[in-house]
Amino acid sequence: MGEIAVQFKHISMEFPGVLANDDITLDIRKGEVFALVGENGAGKSTLMNILYGINTPTNGEVFIRGKKVEHFDPGVAISLGVGMVHQHFMLVPSFTVAQNIVLSREPKKMGVFFDNKGAEKETEKLVKTYGLTVEPSAVVQEISVGLQQRVEILKTLYRGADILILDEPTAVLTPQETDELFAVIRKIVREHGMTVIIITHKLYEVMQISDRVGVMRKGKLVGVENTSDMDERKLASLMVGRPVLYENLDKEDDIGDEQIRVDDLVVGDNRGLVAVDGVSLSVRSGEILGIAAVEGNGQSELLEAITGMRKIESGSVTIRGRQINGMDPGAIRGIGLAHIPEDRISTGVCADASVSDNLLMGKERNPEFNTLGIAQNNAAIRKYASEIYEKFDIRGAGIDVNVGSMSGGNMQKVVVAREFSFDAPVLIISQPTRGVDVGAIEFIHEQIIQQRNEGAAILLSSADLDEVFRLSDRIITLYEGKVTGEFKASEITKEEIGYFMTGKRETEAAHE
Amino acid sequence: MNEKQNGFFANLAEKLNLRYIGSLVLSVLLAFLICAVILAVAGYDPIATYGAMWNGAFDSLRHVGDFLEYAMVLCICGLACVLGARVGIFNVGGEGQLLLGAIFACQIGIWLQGTTAWIVIPLAAVGAMVAGGLYAFIPGWLKVKQKVDEVITTIMMNSIAAFLCQYLAKGPWKNANKNMVAATARLNADYWFGNLIPRSNLTTAIIAAAIIAFAVWYVMQKTATGYEMRITGSNPRFAFFSGLKTDKIVILGMVVSGMMCGLVGMFRVYGVEHLYRASISNDYYFEGLTVAMIAQYNPVTTIYLSLFFAVLKIGAQGIELIGVPSQIYLIMQTVIIFFMAAEKGISESIQKSLQARRAKQAAIARMKGGVSHE
Incomplete structure (x- = not known):
């Protein structure tokens, strides 16, 4: 201990109009788990991209194990022992685990041919050394997300990394x-x-895993603390720059008529395989039904x-008493539905528009926006x-800039603002706060609960289990397209639900 | 206050798009420079050539009329391309739509020989629009319903249209005159568009063209329909998700684009040629498409640039008089396209280095003065 692995000295990074990193000086010690937290757009990823050589800082120096980085390039960073696992995995889905791991440094037969056996042997060796169990010959697209992440980590280890950057590693995990x-960490x-x-x-993960924690806000490093001296509340306040109240969403209990009804629904995925396999559910006005699923x-x-947005193979969906099979999104919206989609960039916004x-x-x-129907x-x-x-507290450079130039959190607020402004009695909400910062999460959650209290029927899906628990009145678990359980949110714990999300039964759960 | 000001300047800059204008002017100047070098190497006097080019366009009213007519063709073709691009479909088939529009418009005039121009001209216009529009509907429908790439279908359909017209002009609709190999009969002079400048190609068609150009601009920039077209073109999934009938919008955009091309064909026949033959269009749609691309699919810029390129093209005919090949015009056009395409990369690299310098200066200033950032 005490040895310095990475040293940032007065790092500044300017993008057009934004100072993403502002004079950051930070030492990261060898052999520690260092957590970097901050709101979206606080500059965490920028700082890590500098370390990994993707960005060249406009000012300042980086030292890796005391050696100054002269040239910012991922290749150089890798050779200096830096490895990074991105939020979105960089794996070839149709390759095996071993093939992915050795990619770019493949063992060769006779100096030319790819040595598959050798690759698997190398992988086996890595697996043994680090105790990260995966099957070298398994095809990546067929293994779980958790295992895929393990492959990513092994990939960096294979390349000799001893400084490992993990960008939101738990976002997709149960x-x-x-x-x-x-x-493993x-x-x-x-x-x-x-x-x-x-x-x-x-934040609870920070508390769980890290030795020290650095908090960033608006491009500045506002604090570096021993994790043992902190708690979640203190961290949240440091991140947002003001005290954050985290509990007590004011839920009223006034459940009304059935608004969403799904009967024995079967839907295919993009490859034509069955993705939804006979799902039935019902949501009434004034309640939130959460979907917990990996x-x-x-x-x-x-x-x-x-x-x-997707074709119904069989079964039926009824919104406010009208069957919507075969209708397009416009017609369904006409019945009184609004939708916050899972992927805001591809679906939720028009990035090139203001x-x-x-x-x-x-x-x-x-009529108020379309004078006589002939002029905007x-x-x-x-x-x-x-x-x-103003109302949705969007923080950016005003209403004239392109949405594509905004941070993820503000982009999401644009989506939420638009969809909630329809005052629709039925809301379909998917990943409302993915990649959104603490302050904005709090705000979006309040908005969702407000819609619920005003009588909206809400179907919510989120990869963040905490969010599902915090917002839902009832929860269903989905596994491989089937409903594996239905619970009152107040009567089940996160751990218990985790077993249903992986398709296990209660009896199995009891054994572990 | 500060924010308000920023907003105002941002607006102004956006309206003028100074960066675009700057790079366009620079590209044009560079194109003239490079062509001057090429001319000099080839043994021609660049200054004399450019002088002849100027004269070729402006020395007589007739030439002015000619370039105005050509600008009209470029402009409507360019706007047709812009319209397609706005809804996210790249209409490369305008040439075929134009030819079909021309031949049908012409044949309507022949069939209705003797009827008053008040009936013939509107019917011919409708015929041209129907022909062009239907011909554009096919690739539009294929793209939307069958996901067939419109660039491939429209390019191939250009050839089909060209051959079909050739067949009609050589066969069933052939001119009775044996010396005219591939042309339809000549229109009765009653139906010709009136000349605005004597002996030039400029006719009253330009009035119709101006109205069309205005209407297209107005719909695209000022109406809810234009807004929906823009959103559909830039993110069709978002548009569909938001409830727009995106299929309909894309097909409609394509059909109107084809109708405009068909009309250009009719203008060429009723204004200039007075019969159909293949030379009615010499890849004019492709030149209009080029203009639209250089204009980055902005309708207003397309209008201005059409004038500019029309002057170059008509002017280039003037340089033949002093023995310089008029193809120099093509070189010039190509060089301008090349620089405009590279513009983004070049200006980005300039911006980056400026930024680095500014950041460095700011850092130095901060160290010296200890000025806080907040």
């Missing part, structure tokens, strides 16, 4: 997988002296089918957009 990941740190830097939004178990396809244009969508034919009323549109912008 509680069990998260525990396993943390066990502890092991490689303890037994192999690795240095691990973990970027995360989840990504890729049919929840995306289910919500897309309900909103008309904030104002994005907020207007769906209302452009309203720009004054009214701007006034409306500005009001919504």
